[in-house]
Amino acid sequence: MKFYLKTKDYSVSQETFELFLDQELDMLITKPEPQVLDSYYDSEVYISHTDANVSLVDKIYQRVKKINLKNKLKVVGNHAKGKRLLDVGAGTGDFLIVAKEKGWSVVGVEPNKKARLKASEKGLDLKIALEDFSNEKFDVITLWHVLEHVPNLTDQVTRLSKLLSENGILVIAVPNYKSFDAKYYKEHWAAFDVPRHLWHFSKLSIAKLFSKEDLKVSKIYPMIFDAFYVSLLSEQYKTGKQNFFSAFFVGLRSNMKAWRTKEYSSLIYVLKKAK
Template identity: 50%
Template sequence: MKMETLSCCPVCKGERRTPYLVCKDYTVSQEEFTLEQCQSCGFVFTNPRPAENEIGAYYQSTDYISHSNTKQGLVAKAYHSVRKITLQNKLKLVNELSPKKGRLLDVGCGTGMFLSVCKEDGWQVAGIEPDAGARQIAVEQTAEHIQSSILESYAGETFQMITMWHVLEHIHQLDATLNWLKDRVANQGHLVIAVPNLQSFDAQEYGKYWAAYDVPRHLYHFSQKAIQQLVSEKGFTLTQTLPMPFDSFYVSMLSTKYRDGKINYVEAVRKGLRSNQWAKSHQNNYSSLIYVFKKA
């Protein structure tokens, strides 16, 4: 497997970094990967990492639920049950941000469930999904053409709304993609990014077993400071930071499985509740966060 090593921090371009944690890929390869922390800004990223043309092999698992519609197993069933609620919450958010609707692009649209909900509600939808299997399901789900590559798509076009639900942490060409997003979001339009939160209670509680490290698929491990700095530099203004309260339970379930070899449902519920309660008094540091950016 061809690996690549970043020589500088993706956020501040600092060249000094220290080892942060060694995590295992429990989903596919069982290999270990190192997380490094920038000494200048504190950003944490997977380094070294599989090259962009090699990373696809690390997504080839039926356990990677966002790329399939499988409902086998309790974790998958729980994921899909919660997804019905979160889809409606996401739709409510984009409608509040842009009541007149218009064009919406979901980058990393997976099997197209969110696009389908938005299309039914009156949005003009478009999607990008690199995974061929998930993309085919999305085409069937939405009856829309779904693009396969970010940087080669939608040249010269703009959207009132671009969403990235747990996608930014997967993208190799981070700076080029952010520049692409800057050009694709219409003036006064919105960019909505959801990512796991490195500073959450469950991240601290589970350490190297924290499921949201998800190496090597997750290339970056964001704090609130890091993502605001990264995206604001591209001409966006952060207007809201919102919790994803269900994520603490799902992540805790998987984290107990990685640690113990089986899911401890009682602990997952208890730790999920505690994580959400802790976040309320610790700067909104929920397990995952939604960042709403507006383009001036």
């Protein structure tokens, strides 16, 4: 593996980590990988586990999340051939609630206790691990900015494949380290989010990882809003200030460049079993 860059955990511990490039998979790997990751999520600023809506950044996140939830369900609906859905890393359960309201049969997995408690307040009983569904099959399995968090990546990819029905689809959203905003902010790029993000994917790495389980990428969608939100956080990490105008123009530039290169800040992949 080849050294790529040094960065730090800006949001919780302030500890330094290094990213290394796996040249075969075209994927960055966070090192060292902490033996116990729970403490790195133990923060009120970790918004996907808390539903925080206090700061201006929180409010922007929550507003964008509502739009994204509808877009995510639309993507799923465009490709699914059944209504049984498993959401992995469900957080506080908002995507499952939206899907359930539209007639989907939903279940979810969330390892974080605080997030599960928030979800239970919304009427959802989330399981702790994928192992709880070992004898079941699903028409759709979704991971919304989750795959980058999971330890034992290849084992998890295999487990996901086994849970998928014959005509099922896997829908995965992850940051794209080859985007313009990633290259612009470098070690300050918020979507590196070390050490919570253990892996940093490209389009090639997703294709290669899942091809080992005979899953093929059938469609890729951009996540337009991510470039703006990630740039806003990155400005904070880089300068200590919320430079809204700078963040907006970097996000806009990233999306404009991606219109040609297709390397958006985050990407949604739809994968199906190869025929």
